[in-house]
Amino acid sequence: MSAREPRRATPEASPALRAEGIAKAFVSGKVRTQVLEGLSLSIDAGELTLISGPSGCGKSTLLAILSGLQKVDAGRVLALGSDLTALDSHALERFRLRHTGFVFQGFNLFPALNALEQVALPLHYLGLPDRQAQERAMQSLDEVGMTPRIHLRPGELSGGEKQRVAIARALAKHPELLFADEPTSALDAANGQIIIDILHRIARSHGTTVLCVSHDPRLTHHADRMLSMEDGRILSDRRAEPLHHEA
Amino acid sequence: MVALARKTLIHEWRRFLPAILAVGFAGLLQLLQAALVLGIFSSASIYVTGSTADLWVGYPGTRSVSLGQPINPDVGMHLRMDPAVARIEPFYWVDGNWRGVHGSGGELVYVTGIDPRPDGLMFSRALPASLRARLVEPDTVIVDRADVGKLGVKVGDTAAINGRRVRVVGVSHGLRALGGVNVVTSIDTARQLTTDPASVDHPTYLLVQLHEGSQADAVARRLRGAPGFGPYDVWTARQFARRSVLYWLLDTGAGAGVVFMAGIVFLVGAVITSQTLMAAVAGSAREYATLNALGVGLRNLRWVVLEQAFWVGALGLLGATVLGLLLLAGARSQDVPVALTAPITLVCMLLAMSLAAVSGLVAMRGLRRADPASLLR
Ligand SMILES: Nc1ncnc2c1ncn2[C@@H]1O[C@H](COP(=O)(O)OP(=O)(O)OP(=O)(O)O)[C@@H](O)[C@H]1O
Ligand SMILES: [Mg+2]
Numbered sequence: 001m002s003a004r005e006p007r008r009a010t011p012e013a014s015p016a017l018r019a020e021g022i023a024k025a026f027v028s029g030k031v032r033t034q035v036l037e038g039l040s041l042s043i044d045a046g047e048l049t050l051i052s053g054p055s056g057c058g059k060s061t062l063l064a065i066l067s068g069l070q071k072v073d074a075g076r077v078l079a080l081g082s083d084l085t086a087l088d089s090h091a092l093e094r095f096r097l098r099h100t101g102f103v104f105q106g107f108n109l110f111p112a113l114n115a116l117e118q119v120a121l122p123l124h125y126l127g128l129p130d131r132q133a134q135e136r137a138m139q140s141l142d143e144v145g146m147t148p149r150i151h152l153r154p155g156e157l158s159g160g161e162k163q164r165v166a167i168a169r170a171l172a173k174h175p176e177l178l179f180a181d182e183p184t185s186a187l188d189a190a191n192g193q194i195i196i197d198i199l200h201r202i203a204r205s206h207g208t209t210v211l212c213v214s215h216d217p218r219l220t221h222h223a224d225r226m227l228s229m230e231d232g233r234i235l236s237d238r239r240a241e242p243l244h245h246e247a
Numbered sequence: 248m249v250a251l252a253r254k255t256l257i258h259e260w261r262r263f264l265p266a267i268l269a270v271g272f273a274g275l276l277q278l279l280q281a282a283l284v285l286g287i288f289s290s291a292s293i294y295v296t297g298s299t300a301d302l303w304v305g306y307p308g309t310r311s312v313s314l315g316q317p318i319n320p321d322v323g324m325h326l327r328m329d330p331a332v333a334r335i336e337p338f339y340w341v342d343g344n345w346r347g348v349h350g351s352g353g354e355l356v357y358v359t360g361i362d363p364r365p366d367g368l369m370f371s372r373a374l375p376a377s378l379r380a381r382l383v384e385p386d387t388v389i390v391d392r393a394d395v396g397k398l399g400v401k402v403g404d405t406a407a408i409n410g411r412r413v414r415v416v417g418v419s420h421g422l423r424a425l426g427g428v429n430v431v432t433s434i435d436t437a438r439q440l441t442t443d444p445a446s447v448d449h450p451t452y453l454l455v456q457l458h459e460g461s462q463a464d465a466v467a468r469r470l471r472g473a474p475g476f477g478p479y480d481v482w483t484a485r486q487f488a489r490r491s492v493l494y495w496l497l498d499t500g501a502g503a504g505v506v507f508m509a510g511i512v513f514l515v516g517a518v519i520t521s522q523t524l525m526a527a528v529a530g531s532a533r534e535y536a537t538l539n540a541l542g543v544g545l546r547n548l549r550w551v552v553l554e555q556a557f558w559v560g561a562l563g564l565l566g567a568t569v570l571g572l573l574l575l576a577g578a579r580s581q582d583v584p585v586a587l588t589a590p591i592t593l594v595c596m597l598l599a600m601s602l603a604a605v606s607g608l609v610a611m612r613g614l615r616r617a618d619p620a621s622l623l624r
Binding site: 060061063064067069070090093094095096097098100101102104106108109110111112113117120121122124125126130153169170173181 | 248249251254255257258259531533534536537538539540541542543544545547619620622623624
């Protein structure tokens with residue numbers, strides 16, 4: 001469908017993400033909350049991995065650490081072979097620019113920009129020339145089924161459409177790693193389903209490693225692997241039936 | 248390139264309006280203040296700027312035209328010997344006491360005795376030839392339109408200056424004086440009005456016209472300080488005009504007042520502008536944070552804020568310019584003294600733009616809220 005090559009040829013390749021004994025605590029005033037303690041985890045490339053668990057158990061914190069948005073107190077994070085814990089903030093920005101995409105619960109779109117501009121904006125910072133940025137943005141928007149709406153601003157889009165634009169924005173960079181935190185929780189069932197399908201397709205067709213935090217039970221049918229967390233630890237780690245694994 | 252800063256400014260113009268207005272009004276206030284002060288104090292040099300002399304010769308150390316002292320008329324002989332000099336014309340300055348015929352008044356007047364011939368140098372720009380010609384008749388004077396009310400006279404009336412009767416034969420425009428009232432008369436009449444008999448033959452200034460006006464600086468240097476004629480000094484017209492305005496600006500404290508006011512206006516404008524910009528940045532903090540999560544550097548985001556500040560400054564300045572031109576035109580039609588020079592206008596514009604820039608720099612702090620980790624909760 002697109003000229004894009006899957007980045008990871010086989011799912012058995014070396015893990016895209018590896019956490020080794022990471023610990024994270026938050027201190028507010030005199031209260032110290034140990035959110036993660038000695039957590040180790042390995043995520044394979046080209047898979048859609050789902051993390052679920054009760055509120056406040058540390059899912060978002062784990063995502064922030066694995067994506068290089070937050071520092072760890074102890075342990076190491078290896079992403080695509082780089083040790084994120086050893087990079088300074090500037091190098092982390094560069095790493096994220098080249099390799100990671102994000103989808104948040106809120107859509108976080110600029111009210112003044114239309115869908116095409118939202119998606120093209122980060123591409124300019126990647127150094128793509130105008131024409132190429134436009135083309136890639138169109139391609140991404142097409143992939144999420146937003147081609148008829150590329151000239152509309154967020155104010156003129158539905159919630160589901162906004163989230164699709166946000167996904168296109170993350171996708172247009174051709175990231176190896178895509179992080180999504182509760183991407184469907186602000187949406188109704190039908191729109192949630194569309195978003196899930198899109199994330200699923202991204203992992204399958206582009207070989208993107210998708211790490212998604214969600215409570216949404218519908219998502220479990222699409223995941224290659226399901227992790228459930230509690231109190232900063234991983235309680236269970238289940239793989240989907242091989243039937244879901246066919247390419 | 249997606250013009251994020253500009254598009255946001257247009258889309259959310261209501262949000263940016265206070266900042267644009269703040270920059271605009273700050274710029275306008277600076278501009279009007281400068282125009283007013285310059286306008287008022289440029290009347291200190293109207294004697295120089297309203298005349299066509301290339302050089303002014305007067306008592307050494309004279310700091311303003313109105314502070315002149317009599318000089319030895321023989322200086323003129325020395326000047327005349329210089330081949331660059333085309334013409335020399337004396338100019339008398341007499342401080343006088345004006346009384347209306349009905350005993351009204353007691354106004355301090357600056358009597359300026361000029362050569363009333365059509366080609367006279369003094370006030371050749373400020374007075375039309377037909378008007379100055381009326382001064383050929385002895386004991387006649389011209390008063391300014393702005394002072395007619397103060398002096399309580401109209402054309403044809405008589406009054407007394409230093410006890411001598413004079414008749415008003417005309418009304419001038421734009422010869423308003425600082426701290427007194429200008430009364431123009433002929434050299435001969437001015438000499439009659441002098442209260443100090445010793446200075447009747449001593450003009451206050453000698454006006455010099457050169458064959459080549461462009462050589463004024465060199466000739467002034469050459470003619471300065473020849474011995475044997477008593478104390479005198481030579482200035483180019485431009486130097487002397489500057490000197491007079493600066494004297495008033497500095498001596499009255501107006502200059503310090505202008506700088507002080509400009510500082511206050513700058514501060515208030517910067518506070519409003521930076522707060523507005525900061526609020527706008529904070530309002531888009533989540534979007535900026537998302538860009539940062541996607542790897543767009545903080546430095547690039549700062550540029551977006553600075554660009555926004557630039558547009559706010561440019562728009563404010565545009566409004567200030569339009570409004571300022573209208574107000575200045577209005578002031579001129581009402582005889583309010585206003586004057587603007589290109590450098591002063593440029594300085595005001597630079598001040599307004601630096602106000603916007605400073606505000607942009609301050610508003611960058613709003614980006615601290617754009618922490619991408621806060622999007623993951
Ligand atoms: N910046 C912070 N400062 C202090 N405490 C924090 C901070 N971020 C997270 N926490 C705490 O860490 C714990 C885990 O937060 P986290 O956001 O990872 O939970 P979560 O699993 O994503 O929950 P939810 O499902 O409700 O989103 C919470 O108890 C929270 O209060
Ligand atoms: Mg969370």
